Amino acid sequence: MLTSQPTGEMSMSSEGRNASDRLKQLFEYAPELAEYIEVSICNIEAQFDRQTKLSDLDWMSPDNFYLMDYIKEAFADAGLDVRVPWHWRLLLHLFARAHYLKTKPRKWSGTSYFRLLQAEAAIRAKHPDMSSSQVLAKLARLPRYRKIGTEQLRKMLRHAKDPNKNEILDLIVASALQPLREFGDKHKLPDFDKLVSALKPAFVKHVIDNNAKLAASRAGLILPAS
DSSP: OOOSOOSSOOOOOOTTOOHHHHHHHHHTTHHHHHHHHHHHHHHHHHHHTSOOOGGGSOTTOTTOTTSOHHHHHHHHHHTOOTTSHHHHHHHHHHHHHHHHOOOOOOSSOHHHHHHHHHHHHHHHHHOTTOOHHHHHHHHHTSGGGTTTOHHHHHHHHHHHTOTTTOHHHHHHHHHHHHHHHHHHHHTTOTTHHHHHHHTHHHHHHHHHHHHHHHHHHHTTOOOOOO
């Protein structure tokens, strides 16, 4: 159990600051905090005459002050499980992406692309005999898309199914493929990365199909088996 505080004065007032500003301020103390943790681990090793690693610490223990309530809240908001080690890595990835991925503001985001795909899927589930043009025309009559026009919607549907345009689709697919890449790197398998890359189109289709099934289930419909 680690209970003492790092040396030095650490003023972390959050008044008048947004999340990015608070994160930047906290990062100023990160090296000092890391050094303190390392020293604490060395003290534990000396006291108990054993080799202790950070991974050995019980991060779920209520006595461990590093697992604050706001960390648990972040996991809950993300729908992740604090008890699963790789969920920590995923949560960190999402935080880093939100703060450091510099992109220009766009009218169409990953969220709006998925919303469009779900609207298309719901229409197809209700009207399985409709042609693509008819589905598109019906989409264009929805209040949300009425001012966009069918040709623009056609283009946005293509973008929604393209991981190079749809950031959330790209993130989901990349996250699914990363463990395979790491497996290949760990075992030094020749050309394994090429094999993993070849799987990407299938993963893209899988994500889009699952999104369609979700839209259909919300509408109380059953999609035909693909």
